[in-house]
Amino acid sequence: MKHLVFLLEEESAKALLENLLPRIFQNITFKCIPFEGKSDLEGNFVKKLKGYNVPNTFFVILRDQDSADCYVIKNNLKEKCVDASKPDTLIRIACQELESWYFGSLVSVEKVLNISNLSHYSIDKRYRIPDSIVNPKQELKKITNQKYRQVSSSREIGNIMDYRNNTSKSFNVFIEGLKRIIE
Amino acid sequence: MKIEQIKIKNYKAFKNATMHDVPQMCVIVGANGSGKSTLFDIFGFLKDSMTQNITVALAKRGGYKEVVSRNTKGPIEFEIKFRESGKSELVTYHLAIGLENNQPIIEREILRYRMGSKGLPYHFLDFSRGKGTAVTNELFYQGDIKELKREEQTLAKTDILAIKGLAQFKQFPAAATFGDLIDKWHVSDFHINQARTTKDDGYAEHLSREGDNLALVTKFMYEQHNDLFNSILDKLKKRVPGIESVDSKLTDEGSVLLRFQDGSFKDPFLARYVSDGTIKMFAYLVLLYDPNKHPLLCIEEPENQLYPTLLTELAEEFKEYSNVGGQVFISTHSPDFLNAVELEDVFWLVKNAGYTEIKRAKDDSLIASLIREGDKMGYLWKQGFFEGVNPR
Known part of the structure; x- marks a missing residue:
């Protein structure tokens, strides 16, 4: 059985993945390590790569794109992984933020927060392409009338999200990447 | 001993x-209700x-x-x-x-x-x-x-x-x-409000469990161990900006007041108007510089009310106490405090089917390996490496 270690930018990603992943993959064990923001992640993840002494471990780094250039972020992380002798580490970027993935599945946000008709925003031209929403966290708070809570809502979304029908490209690329490692 | x-x-x-393998300074973490x-x-x-x-x-x-x-x-x-x-x-x-x-x-x-x-x-x-x-x-x-x-x-x-x-x-x-x-x-479970209270004049050499005799011990230290008292003041001044001096004053009614002198003002403040962190830091210094050290000192959650960066120095002081005085047991929830202690010092309590188990950080090969790579105890604790310790 493969063991996956997720190096994450913050608690909300952990809350999502801990509930979502067991629904998608039954034949893995995994551990989520939340850092305190992206500078903590970038500055300290190498210690985990080097010190994590459990055999058959694959690492996955997930961070938000925010306003940075996706390729620059990726190359920078990649370099550090190679230096730490873990070149096969999977690096994935949530474009722009974790909340973009929730815009890709507004039906689940609707259920979790018990707001009717939230999903009609997915045809709104401002939100139709989740990965190009500029400030998804702020926008999600706005359309949910501040009901969205980063950690607790992420946990509940993870429990029910239809991962086969998410319109966020970066979410699908993340899941495909995991499938490649696992299967 | x-x-x-x-x-x-x-x-x-x-x-x-x-x-x-209980160390000279033993730091214990665990969720609320885990048995600390x-x-x-x-x-x-x-x-x-x-x-x-x-x-x-x-x-x-x-x-x-x-x-x-x-x-x-x-x-x-x-x-x-x-x-x-x-x-x-x-x-x-x-x-x-x-x-x-x-x-x-x-x-x-x-x-x-x-x-x-x-x-x-x-x-x-x-x-x-x-x-x-x-x-x-x-x-x-x-x-x-x-x-x-x-x-x-x-x-x-x-x-x-x-x-x-x-x-x-x-x-x-x-x-x-x-x-x-x-x-x-001795156990120290310091309560700020207890320490602010005015005490009838009396005599106390050791700080009590909740710290309610702080004014009396201050008086004792000032009168009997002036050099130690001065070194406490020096440390306090470095950590709490503005504090110049601390004293205890006997009132006409026969009670003892603890007073803090701020360099910017002429008259000292009574303890009840001084910030929680200042009183707490002063109380810990009084406890740790006690001329008659306790052979076994237990301290409950020293981090409350203290500015995070002060915790590193406080951890060093507990360590020092354990080297020259007695053994020290400390319970904590603070990642900053944990970051300042060694792998060997840390134990964690976890409840399994209703009963508490005691785990030693050093025995966990993953934690030990990450520490060797330069990670710190507090981060690892917060990131969930102390299995079972985080509240769900």
Whole structure:
């Protein structure tokens, strides 16, 4: 059985993945390590790569794109992984933020927060392409009338999200990447 | 005097737990309700048992049936292994308490250690139900075990500890050492509001559990240990910007006020107007620079109200205390405090099916490996590497 270690930018990603992943993959064990923001992640993840002494471990780094250039972020992380002798580490970027993935599945946000008709925003031209929403966290708070809570809502979304029908490209690329490692 | 191992059976949430390789400074983490305070209370229980008797010690905690672990009948057992000094023999104190006809009784009380490096440990004190034997020439003994003199003794009642009587006599050095440790054991669970209160004039050398006699101890330190008092002030000034001086003032009504002098103002502030963090830092300095150190000091959550960066220095001070004074046990929830301590110092408590287990960070190969790569205890704790410790 493969063991996956997720190096994450913050608690909300952990809350999502801990509930979502067991629904998608039954034949893995995994551990989520939340850092305190992206500078903590970038500055300290190498210690985990080097010190994590459990055999058959694959690492996955997930961070938000925010306003940075996706390729620059990726190359920078990649370099550090190679230096730490873990070149096969999977690096994935949530474009722009974790909340973009929730815009890709507004039906689940609707259920979790018990707001009717939230999903009609997915045809709104401002939100139709989740990965190009500029400030998804702020926008999600706005359309949910501040009901969205980063950690607790992420946990509940993870429990029910239809991962086969998410319109966020970066979410699908993340899941495909995991499938490649696992299967 | 250093405790090396603590074994607990059937005491509240500790149905069967062992803490081994206990360091000089022992830092304990665990979710609320995981048993940190209960662990400290073992020493309180032993102290109550020694100064009074086990019936009183149990009654204070709700009686035998409340104290014994759920779904067990007992006996309640403690086994503490300690050394008087670095190279002396490892001494074991064992106590088993049961219930008979609804009365708590001491089923067994043993003090034993090995003579030299070979052979079985020898029972220097062995009592059961108020009767037993004690070796009377322990101190002078050099040669053969056969030369040891045992004396039959009967205690006044079946709920009195044998060490209570023997700890007073010089011919029982092991009992005396252990008795001293239990007697001078101290727990600090500092409450800011208690420390702000005005006290009637009196005398106090040691800071009390909740710190309510801070003004009196300040007076004592100022009058009797002026040099120590000045070094406390120096440290305080460096950590709390603006503080120039601290003193205690006797009022006309005969009460003692604690006052803090801010360099920017002419008149000092009364303690009740000073920030929580300032009082707490001052109180810890008073506790740690006590000229008569406690052989065993337990501190509950020192981080509350303190600015995170001060915790590193505070951790260093506890370490220093444990090097020059006694052993220190500290419970904490603070990642900043944990970041300042070593792998060897940290234990964590986790509840499994209702009962507490004690884990040692050093025994976890993953944690140890990450620390070798430069990670820190506080980060690892927060990131969930102390298995089972985070509240769900």
